[in-house]
Amino acid sequence: MPNSLTTIAFDADDTLWQNEQFFRLTQARFAELLRNYTEEDHLMDRLLEAEHRNLGHYGFGIKGFVLSMIETALEVTDHKVSGEVIAELLAAGQDMLRHPIHLLPHVEETVGTLAENYRIVLITKGDLLDQERKLAQSGLGDRFDAVEIVSHKTRATYDQVFAADPLGPSGAMMVGNSLKSDVIPALEAGAWAVYVPHDLTWELEHAPKPAGSARFREIPDLGHLPALIDQIST
Structure with missing residues (x-):
């Protein structure tokens, strides 16, 4: 690793x-x-x-x-x-x-591949029962070492979740489609943040891209994530 x-x-x-x-x-x-x-x-x-x-x-x-x-x-x-x-x-x-769950492209193989070498965590916000239902139906549940269903995603959220990492936030990466919730507060905590745009992101999750952050990356889909991680880790 x-x-x-x-x-x-x-x-x-x-x-x-x-x-x-x-x-x-x-x-x-x-x-x-x-x-x-x-x-x-x-x-x-x-x-x-x-x-x-x-x-x-x-x-x-x-x-x-x-x-x-x-x-x-x-x-x-x-x-x-x-x-x-x-x-x-x-x-x-x-x-x-x-409504049944429809995985996005490259999700299953990417999460499975990364789970072989990394601690994999799900950090999501929303209704507890609904998020648990979706995770169970996704077939991905056994891939995650930890699942965090939270009310909001702030710097304090990432500080707390990534405290379980041996390196703290500096050894962690957050991947998501929301600049406001997934990217900016994760960067503030000192983690890496990877933005994966989605065509239909909710208006309340919009935010400007972080300018000049050395730990910010953007990829078109999750299929590009393993290569990006390899590049960062070398």
């Missing part, structure tokens, strides 16, 4: 498996249900505002998303939205919670 890198940590949603696309499909259904009350762009802006202010109450995940849709529906209709629409939004959320 290379001395310079001992732990590889992965984000879950939209890094290992598809997630945001199911939110977008539900948003489209939401807009269709409310089409007689407001324009879609205005509705999506109001929904994003509701999601942002509700993060402290509901956290990340499907349940908070559904509650934010219901709140937005009440707001834009001046509380005139029908019980049938509310029922459809609840049903849409239940469908999302039952």
Whole structure:
């Protein structure tokens, strides 16, 4: 095992498996249900505002998303939205919670290969039960030496998780699709951070790329990760 890198940590949603696309499909259904009350762009802006202010109450995940849709529906209709629409939004959320897992390209082979030589950790935020369900269905559960399901990803999160590494954060790498949650706070903790862009990353996870950071890398997909790690470790 290379001395310079001992732990590889992965984000879950939209890094290992598809997630945001199911939110977008539900948003489209939401807009269709409310089409007689407001324009879609205005509705999506109001929904994003509701999601942002509700993060402290509901956290990340499907349940908070559904509650934010219901709140937005009440707001834009001046509380005139029908019980049938509310029922459809609840049903849409239940469908999302039952949706099968679709791994992204190169995930299974990359995680499997790296697990042979590195400590592999999953660091994800969201609803505990839903994230546990997705991990179980992914078939990747036995590849991880540790799983951390957290409310937020901050520098303190990475300090705590990477404290288990013999080298601390300096011997760890975080891999994910969110600049805001996966990259910037991991770099602040002193770890490596690898950005793997996803076409449908949620607006609240957007942030500028870190300029001038020697420990920041970007790759198009996880298939490029083993070669990058080899390059860093030599």
